[in-house]
Amino acid sequence: MHQFWEIISKADNVPIVIMLVLVCFFTWLSFREALKYDRARAEGKTVKQAVYAEEAGFPERVAVWPHLVRQEFLVAIGVTIFLMLWSIALDAPLEELANPNVTPNPSKAPWYFLGLQELLVYFDPWIAGVMLPNVIVVGLMAIPYIDINPKGSGYYTLRERPLAISIFLFGFLFLWVLMVCIGTFARGPGWLWFWPWQHWDVHRVVAETNIDFSDKFFGVDSASPMGFWIGLAAVALWFPAVMFPPLLLPSFRRSEFFQRLGIVRYLVFASLLATMLATPVKMILRIFLHVKYIWVTEWFNV
Amino acid sequence: MDVDALKKEVTTSQLWRSVMRHDLEDNPRTRVLKVMSNLFMHLHPVRIPRFGLYLKHTWCMGGITFFLFLVLTVTGTLLMFYYHPVKEAAYADIKYLEFDVPFGMLLRNMHRWAAHAMVISVWLHMYRVFMTGSYKPPREFNWVVGVLLLTLTMLLSFTGYLLTDDQLGFWAVTVGTNMARATPLLGHEGPFGDKLGMTPYNDIRFAMLGGSQVAGNALLRAYIWHCIALPLIVAVFISIHFWRVRKDGGISAPQ
Ligand code: HEM
Numbered sequence: 001m002h003q004f005w006e007i008i009s010k011a012d013n014v015p016i017v018i019m020l021v022l023v024c025f026f027t028w029l030s031f032r033e034a035l036k037y038d039r040a041r042a043e044g045k046t047v048k049q050a051v052y053a054e055e056a057g058f059p060e061r062v063a064v065w066p067h068l069v070r071q072e073f074l075v076a077i078g079v080t081i082f083l084m085l086w087s088i089a090l091d092a093p094l095e096e097l098a099n100p101n102v103t104p105n106p107s108k109a110p111w112y113f114l115g116l117q118e119l120l121v122y123f124d125p126w127i128a129g130v131m132l133p134n135v136i137v138v139g140l141m142a143i144p145y146i147d148i149n150p151k152g153s154g155y156y157t158l159r160e161r162p163l164a165i166s167i168f169l170f171g172f173l174f175l176w177v178l179m180v181c182i183g184t185f186a187r188g189p190g191w192l193w194f195w196p197w198q199h200w201d202v203h204r205v206v207a208e209t210n211i212d213f214s215d216k217f218f219g220v221d222s223a224s225p226m227g228f229w230i231g232l233a234a235v236a237l238w239f240p241a242v243m244f245p246p247l248l249l250p251s252f253r254r255s256e257f258f259q260r261l262g263i264v265r266y267l268v269f270a271s272l273l274a275t276m277l278a279t280p281v282k283m284i285l286r287i288f289l290h291v292k293y294i295w296v297t298e299w300f301n302v
Numbered sequence: 303m304d305v306d307a308l309k310k311e312v313t314t315s316q317l318w319r320s321v322m323r324h325d326l327e328d329n330p331r332t333r334v335l336k337v338m339s340n341l342f343m344h345l346h347p348v349r350i351p352r353f354g355l356y357l358k359h360t361w362c363m364g365g366i367t368f369f370l371f372l373v374l375t376v377t378g379t380l381l382m383f384y385y386h387p388v389k390e391a392a393y394a395d396i397k398y399l400e401f402d403v404p405f406g407m408l409l410r411n412m413h414r415w416a417a418h419a420m421v422i423s424v425w426l427h428m429y430r431v432f433m434t435g436s437y438k439p440p441r442e443f444n445w446v447v448g449v450l451l452l453t454l455t456m457l458l459s460f461t462g463y464l465l466t467d468d469q470l471g472f473w474a475v476t477v478g479t480n481m482a483r484a485t486p487l488l489g490h491e492g493p494f495g496d497k498l499g500m501t502p503y504n505d506i507r508f509a510m511l512g513g514s515q516v517a518g519n520a521l522l523r524a525y526i527w528h529c530i531a532l533p534l535i536v537a538v539f540i541s542i543h544f545w546r547v548r549k550d551g552g553i554s555a556p557q
Binding site for chain 2: 012015018019022023026029030033034047048051052060061062063064065066067068069071072075076079080083084086087088090091092093094095096097098099100102103104107108109110112113116117124125126128129130131137140141143144145147149150151152153154155156157161165168172299300
């Protein structure tokens with residue numbers, strides 16, 4: 001536990017602890033509000049009645065002065081005090097002068113990028129460090145144009161947008177926040193996995209034999225031409241395998257969801273989803289089956 | 303002394319009235335004027351949907367993010383008085399701040415913790431906008447602007463990390479920028495990079511660092527992005543963001 005305490009109390013990691021507390025709190029708050037709303041709706045209330053349940057009779061619009069301005073100033077003072085106390089209690093870290101010849105082990109990116117660094121275990125840098133960040137940014141921007149469900153605009157609800165919320169929570173809580181925490185708290189020297197109670201032993205060696213996908217499942221050398229084609233097929237088939245099965249179901253094609261989305265939106269949505277899901281799938285393959293690469297080529301590996 | 307008479311004397315003087323464009327009686331008219339006739343206040347509308355006041359609806363995270371940006375601008379400007387973005391001086395300047403400059407340590411701490419806090423608050427702001435479904439029409443575009451702000455905020459923080467020129471910053475930025483080597487086509491270790499003639503001396507990482515190593519040029523580039531370019535870009539996008547919050551009808555609320 002000593003080791004864990006040491007990491008947690010490192011000045012630059014304190015923000016992560018604060019973030020975790022806030023993320024838990026706000027997740028709880030959103031769920032509480034959403035459940036309250038959903039229950040009121042189930043009892044037959046209108047949207048407005050359900051949201052405004054507690055404050056019926058309040059004016060809908062309020063004067064900015066003094067109501068909002070007062071709130072802004074109070075929050076500004078509160079944040080200032082909080083920052084002051086934090087800055088008095090805890091000093092910003094400053095290590096030795098930069099030295100290209102002394103590599104710390106582990107070398108870590110700033111904490112907010114550790115989710116991406118953690119993905120380096122599972123993907124080559126051109127995917128984890130270049131493609132995925134870009135896909136994340138573009139995918140986030142695309143959300144309002146993909147999720148065209150008109151319900152749930154401006155209030156909390158789970159029942160009216162279950163799909164959107166589950167996908168977002170999975171991405172934000174598991175693929176982002178959890179990966180940041182793993183990268184910070186569980187990765188020690190050599191980027192090996194250390195439990196909180198384990199000492200970060202610099203000399204620890206873990207014998208790990210990873211084999212490639214075509215080797216593992218077909219017994220074909222991944223560097224051979226045949227291995228190349230098997231890998232290509234596996235990667236190329238992953239996307240249609242996620243995207244097309246629902247389209248084969250007439251009931252899905254007739255569903256309100258699909259009718260509203262249309263085929264183009266659906267395909268964009270499904271390909272982004274397939275990319276997102278590829279991450280945990282590759283992690284599972286790697287952790288439980290020791291699969292290193294799916295597709296090995298002369299120019300890059302996937 | 304008659305305080306009321308004095309107050310009247312002051313508030314009806316030419317000097318006072320040249321600054322304050324209206325009286326300060328608390329009535330509906332001055333409440334409107336207070337917002338309309340002040341540059342900073344008039345970033346607000348005069349009236350807002352009641353939802354804008356609810357902490358359980360906004361979590362106040364957009365506002366806190368903006369306030370932290372202001373704190374960072376002020377503390378950052380003060381830090382710039384003491385900091386030289388050259389290899390010979392940078393690290394010593396930080397030591398100087400810590401040990402010699404009055405309140406230098408506090409200044410540095412405030413800047414650092416506000417930066418971390420801003421990264422957190424901007425994530426949480428996005429989280430709340432998602433959970434309340436506030437990116438739905440007509441607010442789609444403002445969500446896109448927001449995602450840009452999120453990216454820029456993290457880049458701001460990242461470029462600042464290098465400036466202390468210590469082991470922590472140096473290796474964090476080395477690890478981060480090493481990724482750029484692997485950029486497809488544009489990095490010398492990326493897919494097809496060598497086909498395009500990429501080497502460590504002409505690829506995208508070289509362009510970012512101004513060299514093949516994280517060294518003096520990288521420090522200067524990080525400094526200029528961190529202190530000039532990115533803050534200006536962020537300021538422009540925040541302006542668009544706030545403008546759109548108003549034009550899109552204020553804070554979202556159930557229709
Ligand atoms: C530097 C970063 C940012 C600043 C300073 C900022 C500031 C604000 C402020 C002050 C508001 C008013 C309501 C509130 O406080 O919640 C707001 C609303 C909004 N923000 Fe941001 N924001 C930032 C980043 C983002 C990000 C990352 C997103 C989403 C990805 C986003 C999307 C939105 C949207 C859609 C609204 C309208 C919400 C509504 O009407 O309820 N913003 N922003």
